[in-house]
Amino acid sequence: DGGITQSPKYLFRKEGQNVTLSCEQNLNHDAMYWYRQDPGQGLRLIYYSQIVNDFQKGDIAEGYSVSREKKESFPLTVTSAQKNPTAFYLCAIKANTEAFFGQGTRLTVV
Amino acid sequence: AQSVTQLGSHVSVSEGALVLLRCNYSSSVPPYLFWYVQYPNQGLQLLLKYTTGATLVKGINGFEAEFKKSETSFHLTKPSAHMSDAAEYFCAVRSDFPAAGSYQLTFGKGTKLSVIP
Numbered sequence: 001d002g003g004i005t006q007s008p009k010y011l012f013r014k015e016g017q018n019v020t021l022s023c024e025q026n027l028n029h030d031a032m033y034w035y036r037q038d039p040g041q042g043l044r045l046i047y048y049s050q051i052v053n054d055f056q057k058g059d060i061a062e063g064y065s066v067s068r069e070k071k072e073s074f075p076l077t078v079t080s081a082q083k084n085p086t087a088f089y090l091c092a093i094k095a096n097t098e099a100f101f102g103q104g105t106r107l108t109v110v
Numbered sequence: 111a112q113s114v115t116q117l118g119s120h121v122s123v124s125e126g127a128l129v130l131l132r133c134n135y136s137s138s139v140p141p142y143l144f145w146y147v148q149y150p151n152q153g154l155q156l157l158l159k160y161t162t163g164a165t166l167v168k169g170i171n172g173f174e175a176e177f178k179k180s181e182t183s184f185h186l187t188k189p190s191a192h193m194s195d196a197a198e199y200f201c202a203v204r205s206d207f208p209a210a211g212s213y214q215l216t217f218g219k220g221t222k223l224s225v226i227p
Contacts, residue, residue: 009151031212040119042200042219043154050212090153097161098144098204099215101153 003027006091006102012110013078013085021076021105023091031094032074036060036087037104043090049074078107085109112137112205116218124226129173129188131221133201136182142204143184144215145175149197157199160184171195196225 005024013019023032031050035043045058049068063082068074078085086109091102117132135141142161146154158169165177171194175186184201201218 004153006153040219043217045214088151092154094213094215097142098156098159099154100156101146103153104151106151 004091004093004100004102006089006105009103009105011105011107013107015109016080018077018079019085019107021078021089021091021107023074023076023102024072025074025093026072027093027095027100028071029093029095030071032068033092033094033099034058034064034066034074034076035090035092037090038087046076046089112141112203112216114201114203114216114218116199116201116221118221119219120222120224122224122226123191125193126190129186129191129195129223131186131199131201131223133175133184133186133218134182135184135201135203137203137205139206140179142213143175143177144202144204145169145173145184145186146200146202146217147171147197148200148220154200157186191223191225193225193227196223198222 003026007022033048034046044060047066049055065077089105092099113136115134144159145157147157148154158167160177168174173188198220200220202215204213206213
């Protein structure tokens with residue numbers, strides 16, 4: 001929030017298609033993170049990036065890919081290999097003490 | 111490894127009643143602790159945080175939390191619930207990686223608060 005923009009807010013995907021979720025920030029922070037949220041399971045870390053051109057797998061990276069070509073942007077691609085992609089996806093930046101989150105993208109497979 | 115346990119996935123209170131959401135954590139070092147609130151189809155918003163110093167911390171919307179090291183707890187309270195407090199609340203603990211100059215947040219599974227008129 002406040003400088004972290006996720007788009008689109010709602011996204012529908014057909015089975016077998018790849019889809020890319022956008023996360024942009026103008027807060028000049030190096031560290032950016034992607035989380036997946038499912039009801040009753042809290043937030044699970046997919047990928048994170050500490051610096052441009054570098055990123056690391058989180059706890060549930062299978063079926064996802066990311067890039068970090070610019071400091072401001074950290075897009076997440078949900079590939080056809082992700083067996084259950086329907087979820088709420090949250091992007092965050094890590095400030096000195098705490099994390100700040102975007103408004104999320106709700107992805108639904110139809 | 112750090113972990114967070116939130117007791118009760120759903121809590122219902124009457125409007126005007128005390129709100130108490132429970133959070134216990136495990137940490138091998140003095141923790142940084144957080145409470146976030148999430149309204150439907152929105153991101154997480156920071157309610158309050160404990161880093162160092164005073165163990166009773168006050169946050170937005172009249173919420174407060176007390177860090178109790180002996181009990182490894184960081185329960186969230188509000189004296190009088192309002193309808194607008196209905197949301198999901200997440201407790202989180204921070205794990206530092208000094209060599210990398212970074213940290214990770216570990217979240218609890220969340221507690222959904224309902225406020226009954």
